[in-house]
Amino acid sequence: MYKNIFLTGLLIFLCTGLFSQDVDYARSTIATLASEKMHGRGYVKKGELKAAKFIRDEFKNAGLKPLLDDYFQEFDININTLPSKIDLSINGKELKAGTEYMVSASSPSIKGSFEVIYFNSDEADKRELLDFYAENDLSDKFLLVAGKLKDSIFKYRPENLAGLLLYAHKKLIWRVSDAYQVSPFPILYLKIEVAPEKIREVDIKLKSKFIEDYETRNVMAYVPGKKNPEKFIFFTAHYDHLGRMGRDVYFPGANDNASGTAMIMDLARHFSKENNEPDYSVGFIAFGGEEAGLLGSRYSAEHPPTDLENIAFLVNLDMVGSGSDGITIVNGKVLPDAFQAFKEINDEKSYLKSVKARGESCNSDHCMFYKQGVPAVFIYTRGKEFMEYHNPDDRADRLPLTEYEDLFMLLVDFVNSF
Ligand SMILES: [Zn+2]
Structure with a gap:
């Protein structure tokens, strides 16, 4: 009896210790980011700033350190808005x-x-x-x-x-x-x-309003590595979305990309917990300005928070709210070793239905770092259960998060295999 209780306790400890993925945390994070008070995380009513502050506070609460002097990395953009x-x-x-x-x-x-x-x-x-x-x-x-x-x-x-x-x-x-x-x-x-x-x-x-030099920002934090703190693995996801089209319409962007943002915030919480400290430092960047043309990641790749040579790998997550058909890894074909590692972990643990590779595509924020020579992939989920894209129906209450846990665990295993 005692032994059984001990074993059960040990199992619970191992499970929560190893994989503290928290789909309830992800759901509430996505609901917050996609709520109307964040105005679609665009530039009307400074929705993106509200989102950035929320993400920064969550990083802080999880005990993460800033990568620069501050958690924010500001940059300016020119943007036309439709506020009225x-x-x-x-x-x-x-x-x-x-x-x-x-x-x-x-x-x-x-x-x-x-x-x-x-x-x-x-x-x-x-x-x-x-x-x-x-x-x-x-x-x-x-x-x-x-x-x-x-x-x-x-x-x-x-x-x-x-x-x-x-x-x-x-x-x-x-x-x-x-x-x-x-x-x-x-x-x-x-x-x-x-x-x-x-x-x-x-x-x-x-009525449109063109704003020159609008100041927006990336949010960056990290967990120091135990063995090789100077080497980094990065998880990135853009938190900005389309904002508002006039007074009456806002775009929640639950899948695009509150889902990826929530997952990197959850990963940040995981790696900051005792017993989960990684060997390499793990960095997290929530990018701004993606929808306006990959502007946050471009700025960040040109003003990196650490020497680019120290970035051993970068995983960008964008639209990870489905998954019944598995995941696709953009750059999987040009980084075959990394792709093989993801596939082997997935086969061994039976996480996702399929892990597919694509070639190069400059369709999300991984691209700017990849262009600078950083091994970088972009992962998205596939599945017909959620197809809303860039419309007002990309809502948190509809997002299935079908394979949230499995993708989370695949990413944790990938870091631990480094
Ligand atoms: Zn988008």
């Missing part, structure tokens, strides 16, 4: 922002009633489109382009246009990667199901 109410009516009928239409983040301010002129590119080629621009005065008109040239319209955009109107056939998505500047006219993406057969008139009121 957006009004849009088509043929006199008011539409709902976020679900019925999106307006490009680089939009200038615009107000008024505009005639809509059609160009159906199914029946025309590029040459005819350019002729059409030359022949028509479009300066007070919205141009609706439908058909096969719809996606290449950005290459052949006219200068003298009030606005561009495009149909969205799939679910609407938004992005801020073009918001480093103000474009000459707004682009409206209209959900095809709510578009009347013939669009005659667009009534729009939209």
Whole structure:
């Protein structure tokens, strides 16, 4: 009896000691980051600053040390924002922002009633489109382009246009990667199901605010290593998201990337606990400015918190809220030894359904460090159970976190295998 109790106690100690992954902590962290009070972790109402302070406080509470003099690494960005109410009516009928239409983040301010002129590119080629621009005065008109040239319209955009109107056939998505500047006219993406057969008139009121040298930041901390404290393994994840599109719409960004942020915060708590101290130092960076063009990781790779040669490995997590189909490792094909290590651990422990390798892709923050010669991978989860992306439905209450524990343990084992 005594022996049994002792063994049970030992097992509990080993389990909690080795893997203190805490899915409840992750859920509450994601709920906080994706809540409306963080305004989508963008630049309207300083949502990203609220998120950064929250992450810093959590790092501090877990006993982590700052990597620089402070936990914050500030950098400046230029960003166009849409802070005020957006009004849009088509043929006199008011539409709902976020679900019925999106307006490009680089939009200038615009107000008024505009005639809509059609160009159906199914029946025309590029040459005819350019002729059409030359022949028509479009300066007070919205141009609706439908058909096969719809996606290449950005290459052949006219200068003298009030606005561009495009149909969205799939679910609407938004992005801020073009918001480093103000474009000459707004682009409206209209959900095809709510578009009347013939669009005659667009009534729009939209105010944009371009902010130069907006100060934002990365949040960085670390747990010193026991054996090789000068060598680092980094876990990174961007905490910023798209922010607000007008007064009424915010993008929660639960999967993108409150999920990855929560996981690195949970890993930080794990490695800071007694008995879990790693041999190498483990660094954590929550990047800002990712959605605006990988700006936080670019700054950090150019102003690294430790010599880049001392970074033995970097794992970037971005969108890890699903997982029923396993994970994909970007750079797995160019870093075969690391990929093999992940795969072997996974096979041995039966964590995830599959671990797939991809080649190089500059699609998240690992890229900026990889370009500087740091062995770096980007891991995301795969699974049809959650497909919301860059829309207002990427919400915390819907995020399944299917393979949260297994991915967490795979990452811990990976560090311990170093
Ligand atoms: Zn994103």
